Amino acid sequence: MLEAWIAFIQSPESEVVEKLEMSKKEIKEAKSELLKMSVDSKDRYMYEKRKESILEKVSLIESAEQKGIEKGLQQGEYKKAIEIAQNAINNNLDDNTIKIITGLSLEEIKILRNKK
Numbered sequence: 001m002l003e004a005w006i007a008f009i010q011s012p013e014s015e016v017v018e019k020l021e022m023s024k025k026e027i028k029e030a031k032s033e034l035l036k037m038s039v040d041s042k043d044r045y046m047y048e049k050r051k052e053s054i055l056e057k058v059s060l061i062e063s064a065e066q067k068g069i070e071k072g073l074q075q076g077e078y079k080k081a082i083e084i085a086q087n088a089i090n091n092n093l094d095d096n097t098i099k100i101i102t103g104l105s106l107e108e109i110k111i112l113r114n115k116k
Helices: 002-010 015-023 025-038 041-090 095-102 106-115
Strands: none
Touching: 002 015, 015 025, 025 041, 041 095, 041 106, 095 106
8 A cells, every 4th residue: 555655646647546546445535635636726616516516416315215215104104004994994893993003093994994
């Protein structure tokens, strides 16, 4: 690794460093930082804005995925409650017991009972 850093310091644009970037994460990060520092302030500003935009998009996507997962879980829980309620109705349990077991409202239970 010491040899890699020496090569980087001596000539960051060399072919040796380009090959090292492929295998050494640290060298790749150092080269990226060097490039960022070497551009003028306008280019650096544009780079930072683009980076912020990308990070914001990634954050929005992750948030949307999490909301989708939560919504899917809620729908699955509701479907399971309906299934349990239908089984309870088929076994002649009263509405209040079904409400306690499933968490469904009495109105939802009555609708299920009428579908039977």
